[in-house]
Amino acid sequence: MSSIDVPLKNNGFGQTSRRDAWWQQPLVVFLGLGTFIVYSTWAAFQGEHYRFGPYLSPFYSPELLGSPDAWFGPKPEWWPSWMPFTAALLILWAPGGFRFTCYYYRGAYYKAFWADPPACAVGEPRKSYLGEQTFPLIFQNIHRYFLYLALVFIVLLAHDVYLATQFSDGFGIGVGTLVLATNTVLLGSYTLGCHSLRHLIGGRVDEIATSAARKQCYDGVSCLNRSHMKFAWMSLFSVGFSDLYVRLCSMGIWHDWRLF
Numbered sequence: 001m002s003s004i005d006v007p008l009k010n011n012g013f014g015q016t017s018r019r020d021a022w023w024q025q026p027l028v029v030f031l032g033l034g035t036f037i038v039y040s041t042w043a044a045f046q047g048e049h050y051r052f053g054p055y056l057s058p059f060y061s062p063e064l065l066g067s068p069d070a071w072f073g074p075k076p077e078w079w080p081s082w083m084p085f086t087a088a089l090l091i092l093w094a095p096g097g098f099r100f101t102c103y104y105y106r107g108a109y110y111k112a113f114w115a116d117p118p119a120c121a122v123g124e125p126r127k128s129y130l131g132e133q134t135f136p137l138i139f140q141n142i143h144r145y146f147l148y149l150a151l152v153f154i155v156l157l158a159h160d161v162y163l164a165t166q167f168s169d170g171f172g173i174g175v176g177t178l179v180l181a182t183n184t185v186l187l188g189s190y191t192l193g194c195h196s197l198r199h200l201i202g203g204r205v206d207e208i209a210t211s212a213a214r215k216q217c218y219d220g221v222s223c224l225n226r227s228h229m230k231f232a233w234m235s236l237f238s239v240g241f242s243d244l245y246v247r248l249c250s251m252g253i254w255h256d257w258r259l260f
Helices: 024-046 087-091 093-100 103-112 137-163 175-192 195-202 212-225 228-250
Strands: none
Touching: 024 087, 024 103, 024 228, 087 093, 093 137, 103 228, 137 175, 137 195, 175 212, 175 228, 195 212, 212 228
């Protein structure tokens, strides 16, 4: 069989033959992720206004240290004065690491923040490609371990939804309860649709159809995985809005309506 070598055109950064608005999607991703990173960093360093009644911001859940209601009590006296301390800084590395190493988000922020590449068939600002087998990107391979932690966080957030129904005068449901419940559902849909979870359930055998239970679980994860990008963005918005809702209610800017 005959063959020919087709030389690749070495385009400069941003050069392309595409005529569509290829830059729109990377720009939207940059603005969306950038806004969330700025807000979540600010909220994590605040260390206050993360509780309102029975509501706890997901940025601070579980609250390990920081207040009398925390698992292990208030901030310990031995904590160095020069080291920043909030309850969020103790735990956000786990869900943050899961999202940062997510297969979908890698492709999204590689394009939007690193221009690697900016888009398909668009020139990038570098000529070499090292892949994810060298430092520092080799750490992306620990995504499967962050998955295990993320699954634990879903259980903890579901428990927070239950606590959000326990008002001082008994059982009830407020707007904040629904906000936290919606956030937990969206985060659960995003986490349970993870590529690593699908591989864990169905990728360890040659024929998953030989196990009815495994096949059902695999199909369930695959169903969520088909909307992985949608749930990634919806859960990103919901977790940020949940913190904002609790914060503004705690500051007295918003009023939480009690439904019953």
